[in-house]
Amino acid sequence: MAPHKSSSSSVPFTANSNNTMSDFQSEASDLLPSMSSNVAGEPSRTVKPQPKPDSMLKSFLAGGVGGVCVVLVGHPLDLIKVRMQTGVGGSVLGMFADTFRQHGIRGLYRGVSAPLIGVSPIFALSFWGYDVGQRFVRWSTGHEGELTLTHKCIAGGLSAIPTTIVMAPVERIKCLLQTSSAGQYKGFSDCAASVYRSGGVTSLYRGTILTLLRDGPGSVAWFGMYEFTKKAMMQAQGMEDTSQLSPIAVLTAGGLAGIANWSIAIPPDVLKSRFQSAPDGTYKNIADVYRQLVQKEGHGALFAGLRPAMLRAFPANAACFMGMEVARKALSFMD
Ligand SMILES: CC(=O)O[C@H](CC(=O)[O-])C[N+](C)(C)C
Numbered sequence: 555m556a557p558h559k560s561s562s563s564s565v566p567f568t569a570n571s572n573n574t575m576s577d578f579q580s581e582a583s584d585l586l587p588s589m590s591s592n593v594a595g596e597p598s599r600t601v602k603p604q605p606k607p608d609s610m611l612k613s614f615l616a617g618g619v620g621g622v623c624v625v626l627v628g629h630p631l632d633l634i635k636v637r638m639q640t641g642v643g644g645s646v647l648g649m650f651a652d653t654f655r656q657h658g659i660r661g662l663y664r665g666v667s668a669p670l671i672g673v674s675p676i677f678a679l680s681f682w683g684y685d686v687g688q689r690f691v692r693w694s695t696g697h698e699g700e701l702t703l704t705h706k707c708i709a710g711g712l713s714a715i716p717t718t719i720v721m722a723p724v725e726r727i728k729c730l731l732q733t734s735s736a737g738q739y740k741g742f743s744d745c746a747a748s749v750y751r752s753g754g755v756t757s758l759y760r761g762t763i764l765t766l767l768r769d770g771p772g773s774v775a776w777f778g779m780y781e782f783t784k785k786a787m788m789q790a791q792g793m794e795d796t797s798q799l800s801p802i803a804v805l806t807a808g809g810l811a812g813i814a815n816w817s818i819a820i821p822p823d824v825l826k827s828r829f830q831s832a833p834d835g836t837y838k839n840i841a842d843v844y845r846q847l848v849q850k851e852g853h854g855a856l857f858a859g860l861r862p863a864m865l866r867a868f869p870a871n872a873a874c875f876m877g878m879e880v881a882r883k884a885l886s887f888m889d
Contacts, residue, residue, distance in 0.1 A: 608685070608882065608889065609888050609889070610682055610685050610686065611888065612882060612885045612888045612889075613681045613682050613684070613685045613882075614678045614679070614681065614682040615678065615881065615885060616681060616878045616879075616881040616882040616885060617677045617678040617679070617680055617681025617682060617878055618674040618675065618677060618678035618881075619674075619877045619878060619880070619881035620677045620681065620874040620875060620877045620878030620881070621673040621674040621675070621676060621677030621678060621874070622670070622673075622674050622877065623870075623873040623874050623876065623877030623878075624673060624677065624870045624871065624873060624874040624877075625666065625669045625670050625673050625674075626873070627866075627869050627870045627873040627874075628866045628869070628870025628871075628873075629662070629663055629665075629666050629669060630650065630653075630662035630663065631646075631650075631862045631863075631865050631866035631870075632669070632862075632866055632870075633653070633662065633663075633664060633665060633732055634646055634649045634650060634653075634859075634862045635859035635862040635863045635866065636728070636729055636732040636733065636827055636831075636859070637649065637732065637733065638858050638859040638862065639823070639824045639827040639828065639858045639859040640729070640732075640733045640827055640828065640831050642733075646861050646862050646865065650662070664731070664732065665728055665731035665732045667731075667741050667742040668724055668727045668728040668731055668742045668745075669724070669728055671724075671742055672720060672721075672723075672724030672727075672728070673724070675720050676717055676720050676721050676724065677874065677878075679713075679716045679717045679719075679720060680713050680714075680717045680773065681713075681878060682713075682716070683712060683713030683714070683715065683716045683717055684709055684710060684712075684713040684773075684777055686712070686713075686716075687708065687709030687710065687711075687712035687713050688701060688705070688706065688709040690709070690712065691705045691708055691709050691712075692705075703778060703781060703782055703785075706777055706778060706781045707774045707777065707778040708774075709777065710773045710774045710775075710776060710777030710778055711770050711771070711773055711774040713773050713777070714766060714769040714770040714772070714773045715766075717769060717773070718762060718765050718766045718769060721765050721769060722759050722761055722762040722765045723746070723758040723759055725761065725765060725826065725830060726749065726757075726758060726759070726760055726761055726830045727742055727745050727746050727749065727758075729826075729827050729830040729831040730745050730749065730830070730831055731745055732831075733831045746758065752834070753834065757834075760829065760830055761826045761829045761830040763840060764822055764825050764826035764829055764830075764840060764843075765826055767822040768819045768822035768823050768826060769819070771818050771819070772815040772816075772818060772819040773815075775811075775814040775815050775817065775818055775819075776811045776812070776814060776815040776871075777811070778814070779807075779810050779811040779813075779814035779815075780807050780808060780810075780811040780875060783806065783807035783810050783811070784796040784799060784803070784804075784807045787799060787803045787806070787807065801876065804875055804876055804879050805872040805875070805876055806872070807875065808871045808872040808873070808874060808875025808876060809867070809868035809869065809871055809872035810868075811871050811875065812866075812867035812868055812870060812871025812872070812874075813864065813867050813868060813871075815867065815871070816860075816863045816864055816867045819863075820856070820857055820859065820860050820863060821856040821857065823859070823863070824847070824855065824856050824857070824858050824859065825840065825843045825844055825847065825856075827859075828843050828847060829843045
């Protein structure tokens with residue numbers, strides 16, 4: 555049989571959605587459309603041939619590029635979000651202007667070393683985990699052909715498990731850097747070393763469950779919305795494949811994915827930021843973070859930072875998915 559060629563190499567943007575079948579499944583499904591009935595004369599199920607899956611290394615590398623894009627576009631607003639969540643008052647614009655006036659562009663990118671070092675692997679793991687998740691769903695359900703949106707949402711949720719292993723300590727250091735006074739830490743490694751010296755790995759991993767509570771549902775919404783929007787736009791334009799979508803369509807799907815993620819992620823994110831940036835001994839456990847927050851500041855405090863998070867969500871995630879798709883295309887020699 556002629557080698558099955560992925561459609562990704564001939565189109566501007568490669569969709570990630572249905573590239574996860576094993577080679578065996580992909581080749582087997584090639585045979586099926588030609589069979590219209592089985593031996594008993596009953597019509598047999600025909601399965602749309604699937605493109606060869608992308609290599610998982612390619613998903614990992616393309617996801618890493620997406621991560622760099624998300625940080626470069628989204629960091630200044632992320633900084634303001636964390637400050638608002640940890641008790642610094644003011645409007646988004648006011649805080650933006652004040653930071654810029656006092657510290658210039660460097661001030662807006664304060665603490666960027668942590669996400670730049672950490673976010674690339676996190677997004678690499680996220681896209682890799684999504685691929686693995688789709689393969690797992692296919693294997694556990696025996697589903698052939700294109701996965702449904704529900705399958706993809708489950709795969710998205712599963713992607714949060716490997717992601718959290720890196721995300722939790724990186725977020726801990728990022729929150730400390732973003733809320734510390736100027737000069738308290740020299741940078742990412744200084745802060746990480748100081749946390750490790752004072753409390754070991756346990757301290758570095760403070761906030762892991764809250765990170766998972768934020769990113770499990772968030773990833774379901776993130777990948778689900780990206781796939782849903784791409785498919786809707788593909789159908790609206792009478793296209794055969796999401797890989798035919800324009801850059802504007804990819805940017806729109808990515809931006810909406812970010813909005814979907816942050817529409818549900820803010821309350822656990824607030825609790826996580828509080829927990830991770832508080833001095834040792836402030837909280838007994840996660841429930842205590844919630845109790846103290848609601849008691850002192852009311853339920854509204856659970857939505858602190860919603861505005862900067864939402865302002866950041868669209869451009870940062872549009873850039874992320876665009877960077878990921880461009881990198882995937884550039885890495886098509888790995889197919
Ligand atoms: C919290 C976070 O990193 O969310 C990602 C989107 C964003 O705006 O950074 C999504 N995901 C957790 C799936 C990587």
